[in-house]
Amino acid sequence: GQQLNQSPQSMFIQEGEDVSMNCTSSSIFNTWLWYKQEPGEGPVLLIALYKAGELTSNGRLTAQFGITRKDSFLNISASIPSDVGIYFCAGQSANAGKSTFGDGTTLTVKP
């Protein structure tokens, strides 16, 4: 089946630093999604990307849909303590909107 490789697995950064994480796939996806999950909660959608090459921002978050449609990255600028959580990328196919998830990047922000 389809697999996503998400890196890094974890990050420990100082408040105010910028963060970058990415996902690569052996398959092409029609949509790339970035979620954040906090302890005891379900994933919450942060950014959705629908076109190859698309660059989309949501506040301090910026994500891009790779030209090859096989990769995506997420940047967080000027991190704050509430950015702590697990960030997941997901590739979505046109078949019933099914999503394939990466294994997540755990972000820790030190005040």
Added chain:
Amino acid sequence: NAGVTQTPKFRVLKTGQSMTLLCAQDMNHEYMYWYRQDPGMGLRLIHYSVGEGTTAKGEVPDGYNVSRLKKQNFLLGLESAAPSQTSVYFCASRKTGGTYQETQYFGPGTRLLVL
């Protein structure tokens, strides 16, 4: 508008027992999904439904059954629980499928421990 709700929040089962997890959404969404999340991993699709009365297998369907008798409910059943099914189960719903610009909404999860 409660969004996506899951019942129960937490359950402990013995090997071989059966149980049903309930997912309910009040957004009139057509598509519903069941995922499992194991420690340190992303979500993996178990089964999904594209409408009332229809279900289909996802990536990891073995050991699970589902039913979508009503549009707002999607049930996940474990007929004979195994320790390998210890996981956190998430339900999600979406207005429609395909590449339309729509958000997939997740429930809060059900934590299942099989002893």
